[in-house]
Amino acid sequence: MVGAAGLIERQGVEATSLDQVLAAAEASKSQLYHYFADKQALVRAVIAWQAASLVEGVEEGLSRIDSWASLDAWFETLVAHQQAMDCHVGCPIGSLAAELADTDEAARQDLARAFDSWAAHLRTMLDRLRERGLLTPGLDTEQPAYAVLAMIQGGLLLAKTTRDPERLRAALVAVGGYLRSLAPPS
Amino acid sequence: MVGAAGLIERQGVEATSLDQVLAAAEASKSQLYHYFADKQALVRAVIAWQAASLVEGVEEGLSRIDSWASLDAWFETLVAHQQAMDCHVGCPIGSLAAELADTDEAARQDLARAFDSWAAHLRTMLDRLRERGLLTPGLDTEQPAYAVLAMIQGGLLLAKTTRDPERLRAALVAVGGYLRSLAPPS
DNA sequence: TTTAGAGTGGACCGTACAGTCCAGTTCTTG
DNA sequence: CAAGAACTGGACTGTACGGTCCACTCTAAA
Numbered sequence: 231m232v233g234a235a236g237l238i239e240r241q242g243v244e245a246t247s248l249d250q251v252l253a254a255a256e257a258s259k260s261q262l263y264h265y266f267a268d269k270q271a272l273v274r275a276v277i278a279w280q281a282a283s284l285v286e287g288v289e290e291g292l293s294r295i296d297s298w299a300s301l302d303a304w305f306e307t308l309v310a311h312q313q314a315m316d317c318h319v320g321c322p323i324g325s326l327a328a329e330l331a332d333t334d335e336a337a338r339q340d341l342a343r344a345f346d347s348w349a350a351h352l353r354t355m356l357d358r359l360r361e362r363g364l365l366t367p368g369l370d371t372e373q374p375a376y377a378v379l380a381m382i383q384g385g386l387l388l389a390k391t392t393r394d395p396e397r398l399r400a401a402l403v404a405v406g407g408y409l410r411s412l413a414p415p416s
Numbered sequence: 417m418v419g420a421a422g423l424i425e426r427q428g429v430e431a432t433s434l435d436q437v438l439a440a441a442e443a444s445k446s447q448l449y450h451y452f453a454d455k456q457a458l459v460r461a462v463i464a465w466q467a468a469s470l471v472e473g474v475e476e477g478l479s480r481i482d483s484w485a486s487l488d489a490w491f492e493t494l495v496a497h498q499q500a501m502d503c504h505v506g507c508p509i510g511s512l513a514a515e516l517a518d519t520d521e522a523a524r525q526d527l528a529r530a531f532d533s534w535a536a537h538l539r540t541m542l543d544r545l546r547e548r549g550l551l552t553p554g555l556d557t558e559q560p561a562y563a564v565l566a567m568i569q570g571g572l573l574l575a576k577t578t579r580d581p582e583r584l585r586a587a588l589v590a591v592g593g594y595l596r597s598l599a600p601p602s
Numbered sequence: 603t604t605t606a607g608a609g610t611g612g613a614c615c616g617t618a619c620a621g622t623c624c625a626g627t628t629c630t631t632g
Numbered sequence: 633c634a635a636g637a638a639c640t641g642g643a644c645t646g647t648a649c650g651g652t653c654c655a656c657t658c659t660a661a662a
Contacts, residue, residue: 241519259642372586400558401567407594
């Protein structure tokens with residue numbers, strides 16, 4: 231399962247054959263077809279696993295954020311992670327979404343839910359900043375949360391395409407500036 | 417060519433077979449292999465065509481922007497276009513980048529160049545806004561240009577995945593707010 | 603009208619893929 | 633320990649794909 235997720239993350243769904251997955255997992259066809267009805271079912275399981283582990287990690291990271299400095303630090307961990315990977319993988323959910331949104335309706339819905347869950351965690355983080363007085367009181371944080379998520383996804387895509395983590399940093403610095411512009415007038 | 421580009425845009429590269437392309441173009445295998453060495457060459461030609469037509473359209477749209485209102489209007493045309501497509505295609509360059517960046521190095525470089533060209537046009541637009549006094553004098557527009565591009569890409573990906581053009585609008589509204597926060601203090 | 607050469611149609615090929623199948627093995631239960 | 637159920641290995645199948653090939657047609661120059 232974890233092996234399959236890694237292969238698919240690196241190569242994409244269409245480019246990953248079941249034989250590769252089997253070799254990586256040191257399993258046989260009958261085992262795979264015992265647990266999954268077909269390749270699509272395996273892909274959906276991979277999506278569920280990636281979504282769960284990613285959202286868990288995101289929640290963990292976001293829960294610590296209670297100031298601009300800690301937000302910047304979280305952004306910096308994203309850039310550092312991307313740099314450590316040599317920009318060879320973007321966001322697993324984002325990559326799967328780009329590939330599957332138009333060809334697999336069930337997968338698209340799973341991925342949309344994963345994005346929504348991520349956005350919801352971003353929103354509670356923004357709500358916390360607001361309660362601490364860092365954002366305008368009464369601000370609706372729904373749209374800003376989508377914007378932060380979009381910026382992360384776009385930054386990751388640019389970084390992956392140009393192999394330059396600075397593109398991601400530029401995006402995250404900008405979204406930090408945007409959020410600060412929502413601060414109450416001092 | 418145009419037909420092949422449309423098919424690939426809608427289905428992705430791996431999911432589009434040469435037979436489909438041939439049927440759409442009402443051509444035969446030998447014609448295709450007369451003009452292209454192999455499928456990868458066809459894909460690269462599609463990339464070049466998509467990049468050229470998209471950058472041309474972007475340049476056209478950006479050249480008219482000289483105020484916040486015209487910037488917002490351009491953003492609105494992006495949302496309207498996405499809505500008209502029922503969010504079934506994102507950015508052709510972005511989709512290809514997500515699929516090919518890790519599997520086709522030559523394609524990745526072509527796509528990176530396309531992004532850079534797009535970012536360069538965004539930058540000249542931002543420079544124009546700065547000259548008009550809407551942005552802080554002396555501001556380096558390189559990073560903001562990357563940020564705008566990242567936001568567009570991320571917004572398109574979210575809109576395509578959730579089939580909700582409002583996600584794109586949320587992203588563009590945010591990037592508009594970010595740029596305004598770079599205005600000179602009045 | 604002949605003829606060389608470029609261009610074309612589409613049958614054909616090898617391969618790699620998703621998915622099937624069954625003989626054999628390991629677990630479970632009485 | 634016996635018998636059946638559940639699981640496993642991996643050979644096998646049908647097919648759809650990218651790519652090749654060659655007989656044929658059309659063009660144009662002499």
